[in-house]
Amino acid sequence: MTRPVDSGVILIARIALGVLFLWGGVMKLLGYAGFVGYLHSKGVPFV
Numbered sequence: 005m006t007r008p009v010d011s012g013v014i015l016i017a018r019i020a021l022g023v024l025f026l027w028g029g030v031m032k033l034l035g036y037a038g039f040v041g042y043l044h045s046k047g048v049p050f051v
Contacts, residue, residue: 032039
């Protein structure tokens, strides 16, 4: 059984990770031209 404090910590950690991944995705969408240029420089096909 988990204590309420442990559940709260896990919830906060999950929200923080979600924000981290969403922020990265939004930055890639907003800076699309730069991201495509980066992929071209790394040799990714069909960018």
